Amino acid sequence: GNSVTQMEGPVTLSEEAFLTINCTYTATGYPSLFWYVQYPGEGLQLLLKATKADDKGSNKGFEATYRKETTSFHLEKGSVQVSDSAVYFCARGFQKLVFGTGTRLLVSP
Amino acid sequence: NAGVTQTPKFQVLKTGQSMTLQCAQDMNHNSMYWYRQDPGMGLRLIYYSASEGTTDKGEVPNGYNVSRLNKREFSLRLESAAPSQTSVYFCASSEYRRDRAQETQYFGPGTRLLVL
Numbered sequence: 001g002n003s004v005t006q007m008e009g010p011v012t013l014s015e016e017a018f019l020t021i022n023c024t025y026t027a028t029g030y031p032s033l034f035w036y037v038q039y040p041g042e043g044l045q046l047l048l049k050a051t052k053a054d055d056k057g058s059n060k061g062f063e064a065t066y067r068k069e070t071t072s073f074h075l076e077k078g079s080v081q082v083s084d085s086a087v088y089f090c091a092r093g094f095q096k097l098v099f100g101t102g103t104r105l106l107v108s109p
Numbered sequence: 110n111a112g113v114t115q116t117p118k119f120q121v122l123k124t125g126q127s128m129t130l131q132c133a134q135d136m137n138h139n140s141m142y143w144y145r146q147d148p149g150m151g152l153r154l155i156y157y158s159a160s161e162g163t164t165d166k167g168e169v170p171n172g173y174n175v176s177r178l179n180k181r182e183f184s185l186r187l188e189s190a191a192p193s194q195t196s197v198y199f200c201a202s203s204e205y206r207r208d209r210a211q212e213t214q215y216f217g218p219g220t221r222l223l224v225l
Contacts, residue, residue, distance in 0.1 A: 004151075036216075043113070043199055043216035044152075051211060089151060095140060095159070095203070096167060097214060099151035 006090050006100035013107050019077040021103045023064075023090035026071065033057075033066055033073040034091040038102070044089060047075075080107045111135055113217035115200050121223045122190045130185040130220050132200030139205040141183035142167075142214065143175060145196040152199065158183055160205075190224045197221050 007022040025033065032051045036044040048057030053068035062077045073090060085107045090100040116131045134141065139160045144152040144167075154167030158177040172194060174186045183202075187194060201214040 032212075034213075041218075043218045044201075045216070046213055049213065051208075091152075095212065096154055096157065097152075099153075101149055101151040 004090050004092050004098050004100040006088075006103050008101075009087075009104040011103060011105050013080055013105070015082055015107055015109050016079045017107075019075070019080045019084075019105070021075040021088055021090075021105070023073045023075065023100060024071050025073065025090075025092045025098075027092055030068065031092040032094060033064070034097070035062070035064055035073070035075050036089045036091060036099075038087045038089065040086070047088070080105070082107045082109055113200055113202055113215055115198075115217040115220050117220060118218070119221045119223075121225065122187075123225050124191060126190050127186065127188050128190065129187075130198055130200075130222075131182070132184065132217060133182045134200075134202040134215075135181065136202060136204065136215065137180070138202035138215075139180070140203045140212070141177065142201040142203075143173075143183070143185045144199045144201065145169065145194075146199060146219070147196050155185065155198075187222075190222075192224045195222060195224045 004025045034049045035047040037047045048059040050057040050066035056065045064075045087102045089102045091097045113134045142157040143155040146152045156175040158164045161180045176184045198220045200217040203212045203214045
């Protein structure tokens with residue numbers, strides 16, 4: 001079937017640490033892949049996306065590369081900030097998006 | 110540009126009551142969506158509307174109805190609320206692109222619904 005699997009959280013890091021949040025997907029064909037971020041009390045905001053294999057999406061220091069061979073789209077950031085504390089969702093598809101369960105990131109000073 | 114707006118922000122219902130969640134977008138988008146967010150389950154698509162005048166079921170449509178009132182507005186109705194419908198509901202919209210892979214969904218702030 002079509003699904004998205006994310007690592008369970010919470011992920012707890014100190015400021016300036018390196019971040020990786022794993023995401024793998026199953027799908028027929030080559031769907032678009034997305035990372036959305038949800039800050040407390042708010043809706044989801046698009047963080048980055050990639051639409052074909054080997055594409056790298058990037059925004060605000062976050063990056064993710066569409067890996068067809070491993071069906072993965074891991075989110076990385078070299079140096080996290082307290083303001084990055086949020087829930088991160090990986091998603092796949094066109095129109096009818098399929099979301100992962102979300103990973104909460106907590107960054108302490 | 111307000112983007113996607115939703116009303117109300119919070120609602121408490123008793124089992125069996127009905128209510129309509131409202132959603133509007135001012136980005137002239139063709140497609141609109143309703144999702145529910147539950148702990149440990151991410152977001153799941155309830156219904157969507159690819160364009161004005163059309164609606165289709167998503168992953169979890171049972172117990173809900175929708176109306177695409179016009180291009181701007183897409184409402185979600187619970188005819189007889191049940192405790193299992195306690196959730197946070199998000200509306201989203203996207204602009205039509207010939208290359209569907211380029212479409213991006215934009216989300217509203219959500220409606221928190223509690224059914225007792």
